[in-house]
Amino acid sequence: MEIGIVGLPLVGKTTLFNLLTGAKAPTGPGSEPRVRRGSAPVPDSRLDFLASLYQPRKVTPARIDFKDIPGLDPRQGEKEARIRFLEEVRSADALCFVVRAFNHPDLPFYFEKMSPTEEFREILAELWLADYSLVEKRLERLREGKKARRDKEVEVQLLERCREILEQEELLQKLTLSPEEGPIFANYGFLTVKPIILAVNVDERGLKEGYEGKEELLREANARGIPLVEVAAQIEKEIASLPPEEQELFMTDLGLTEPGIARLARAAYRSLGLISFFTVGEDEVRAWPIREGTTAREAAGKVHSDIERGFIRAEVFNFEDLKRLGSPAKVREAGLLRLEGKDYRVRDGDVIYFRFKV
Numbered sequence: 057m058e059i060g061i062v063g064l065p066l067v068g069k070t071t072l073f074n075l076l077t078g079a080k081a082p083t084g085p086g087s088e089p090r091v092r093r094g095s096a097p098v099p100d101s102r103l104d105f106l107a108s109l110y111q112p113r114k115v116t117p118a119r120i121d122f123k124d125i126p127g128l129d130p131r132q133g134e135k136e137a138r139i140r141f142l143e144e145v146r147s148a149d150a151l152c153f154v155v156r157a158f159n160h161p162d163l164p165f166y167f168e169k170m171s172p173t174e175e176f177r178e179i180l181a182e183l184w185l186a187d188y189s190l191v192e193k194r195l196e197r198l199r200e201g202k203k204a205r206r207d208k209e210v211e212v213q214l215l216e217r218c219r220e221i222l223e224q225e226e227l228l229q230k231l232t233l234s235p236e237e238g239p240i241f242a243n244y245g246f247l248t249v250k251p252i253i254l255a256v257n258v259d260e261r262g263l264k265e266g267y268e269g270k271e272e273l274l275r276e277a278n279a280r281g282i283p284l285v286e287v288a289a290q291i292e293k294e295i296a297s298l299p300p301e302e303q304e305l306f307m308t309d310l311g312l313t314e315p316g317i318a319r320l321a322r323a324a325y326r327s328l329g330l331i332s333f334f335t336v337g338e339d340e341v342r343a344w345p346i347r348e349g350t351t352a353r354e355a356a357g358k359v360h361s362d363i364e365r366g367f368i369r370a371e372v373f374n375f376e377d378l379k380r381l382g383s384p385a386k387v388r389e390a391g392l393l394r395l396e397g398k399d400y401r402v403r404d405g406d407v408i409y410f411r412f413k414v
Contacts, residue, residue, distance in 0.1 A: 057120065057121065057149045057150075057328050057330075058093075058121040058122065058123055058147075058148050058149055059120065059121065059122050059123070059148060059149065059150045059151065059152055059253075059324050059327070059328070060122075060123050060125050060144060060145055060147075060148030060150075060151050060152070061073055061122055061123065061124050061125060061151075061152045061154060062125050062128075062141075062145060062151055062152070062153055062154070062179055063127055063153060063154035063155060063156075063175070063179060064127050064128070064155075064156070064170075064175055064178060064179065065127035065128075066084070066127065066156070067127065067154050067155060067156040067175065067257060068083075068154060068156065068158075068257040068289045068290070069124055069125075069127060069154045070082075070083045070087065070092070070124050071083050071257075071289040071290065071293060072152075072154060072255060072257065072287060072289050072317070072320070073092060073094065073122060073124035074293070075287075075289060075292055075293060075296065075317045076094070076096040076122055076317060076320070076321060077094030077095060077096050077122060078094070078096075079092065079094045081124065089126035089127070090126060091123055091124065091125055091126065091144055092123065092124040093121065093122070093123045093124075094121070094122055094123075095119045095120065095121050095122070096119060096120055096121075096122055096321050096324075097117040097118070097119055097321070098117055098118045098119065098120060098321050098322060098325045098332075098343070098345070099117070099314070099318040099321060099322065100117060100118065100322075100332060100343055102332075102334070102343075102375050102379075102405060103115065103117055103332075103334065103341065103343045105375075105379060106334055106336055106341045106375070106378075106407070107341045109378075109383075110336050110337065110338065110341050111338075112336070112337060112338055112339060112340050112341045113338065113339055113340065114339065114340040114341075114342075115340070115341050115342075116340060116341070116342040116343070117343050118325070118330075118332050118343040118344065118345040119345070120321070120324055120325055120328065120330070120345065122152075122324075123144065123148065125141060125144045125145065125148075126140075126141070128141045128179075128182065138182070141182070142182070142186050142247070145183065145247055145250075146245055146247060148250065149250070149251075149328060150250055150251040150252070150253070150324065150327045150328055151250050151251070151252050151253070152252075152253045152254075152255055152320070152324060153176060153179055153180075153252060153253070153254050153255065154255045154257055155172040155173075155175040155176050155254065155255070155256055155257065155273070156172065156175060156257055157172045157256050157257060157258045157259075157262050157267040157268070157269070157270070158257055158258055158259035158262060158267075158288075158290070159259065160259070160290075171268070171269040171272065171273075172256055172267070172269050172270075172272075172273045173269055173272045173273045173276050176254065176273065176276060176277075177276075180248075183247040183248050184222055184225060184248060186247055187218070187222055187228060187246045187247055187248050188219065188222045188223075190244060190246070191215050191218050191219045191222065192219070194211075194215055194244075195212065195215050195216070195219070198211060198212050198215075199212070210236055210237065210240065211240050214233075214237050214240060214241060217231065218231065218246070222248070226280075227248040227249070227252075227280060228246050228248045228249040229248065229249050229251075229281075231249075251327035251328065251329075252280075252282050252327070253282070253283050253284075253285065253320070253323045253324055253327050254273075254277050254282050254283065254284045254285070255284075255285050255286075255287055255320055256273065256284060256285070256286045256287070257287055257288070257289050258286050258287070258288050259288060259290070259291070260288065260291055260310065262286070262288070263286070263288050263291070263310055263311070263312070264310065264311065283323050283326075283327070285316060285319050285320045285323050286316055287315075287316035287317055287319075287320055288310075288316060289317075291310070292315050292316060292317055295307065295315070296315075325345070329347055329348055330345045330346065330347060330348070331345075331346060331347075331348050331402070331403070331404035331405075332344060332345060332346075332404060332405070333346060333355055333402050333403075333404075333405070333406045333407070333408050334375065334405075334406070334407045334408070335359060335407075335408060335409070336407055336409075344358050344359065346358060346402060348404070349401055350401070350402050351398060351399050351400060351401060351402070352367070352369075352370040352372075352396050352397065352398055352399070352400040352401075352402055352408070352410075353367045353398035353399070355370075355402045355408065356370070356410045356412065359410065362412070362414055363410050363412045365412075366412035366413040366414050367398055367410065367411075367412050368411040368412055368413060369395050369396060369397055369398075369411050370395070370396045370397075370400065370408050370409070370410050370411070371393060371394070371395060371396075371408065371409040371410075371411065372393070372394045372395075372396050372400070372406050372407070372408050373387045373388075373392050373393045373394065373406075373407055374392075374403065374405050374406055374407070375405035375406070375407055376405060377390070377392045378407060
């Protein structure tokens with residue numbers, strides 16, 4: 057599963073991508089406009105606690121994949137660039153919109169200065185237009201052959217509802233689908249149905265005092281149910297190059313308890329509908345990403361296909377019980393260790409030992 061990072065040119069998308077993934081892609085004017093891919097660890101304090109408790113030889117966080125999509129200037133009207141942009145957006149499972157809320161003497165705005173909300177709406181407009189065009193073209197085809205295709209009436213009504221929502225400049229995320237409509241809707245790959253995270257790239261002043269247009273952007277994001285994360289990409293890039301003890305001092309000075317990039321990674325994780333379960337031991341403590349609703353047997357397959365095939369049962373306790381009681385032995389004594397079968401729905405924070413036979 058992959059999250060596409062999108063935004064206008066020179067807003068800091070690639071800097072954010074580098075911070076998330078550890079890549080060293082060139083940034084700023086003159087850098088090559090191409091798609092870049094990488095994976096990012098998902099910070100999780102629960103994993104840190106388990107590592108301190110079990111003292112394993114290896115600690116492995118959950119990871120998610122990102123791709124940095126070249127910035128698109130909606131006003132240039134380059135057809136090929138727009139097509140490539142929309143293709144990359146369509147293939148992403150979720151989107152991270154990056155908007156600019158910083159000033160930099162060596163990095164002018166790509167064109168006249170826009171507010172963060174205006175930037176957000178510019179990119180969203182590209183998705184609206186793509187979806188609206190798709191709806192109109194499909195409706196036209198269906199109506200041309202309507203007499204011979206009465207069976208398509210459900211699809212026509214669905215598309216008309218989609219068009220009504222798009223004309224109101226709303227997201228298709230809000231559409232409620234019947235069981236009959238669901239498969240039809242899924243086939244279209246609409247863009248405005250994808251989960252969206254809004255990352256606001258700020259400077260030091262923006263972190264401490266806020267930035268121009270902040271309240272308007274918050275209202276816009278809240279009205280659409282879009283999570284908003286503030287990240288000071290350039291500052292965090294500089295902090296990341298310091299020794300750990302100095303990093304903490306700088307973070308405290310900025311009034312931060314953790315990097316904004318960590319909050320962004322977690323928001324991206326949630327946007328994909330992912331939860332984590334943990335496996336623990338002397339060799340490794342590991343967080344595993346799974347879809348909410350995954351069964352115990354399916355989760356076993358994430359660890360190894362042999363465990364899924366030979367699944368017997370799962371020994372399960374929840375992280376919160378372990379943290380509260382302090383040790384696995386006390387969890388067992390309290391009767392909070394459970395034996396679950398293959399159809400058990402794994403919950404976020406479950407610590408699992410799989411019993412299986414080869």
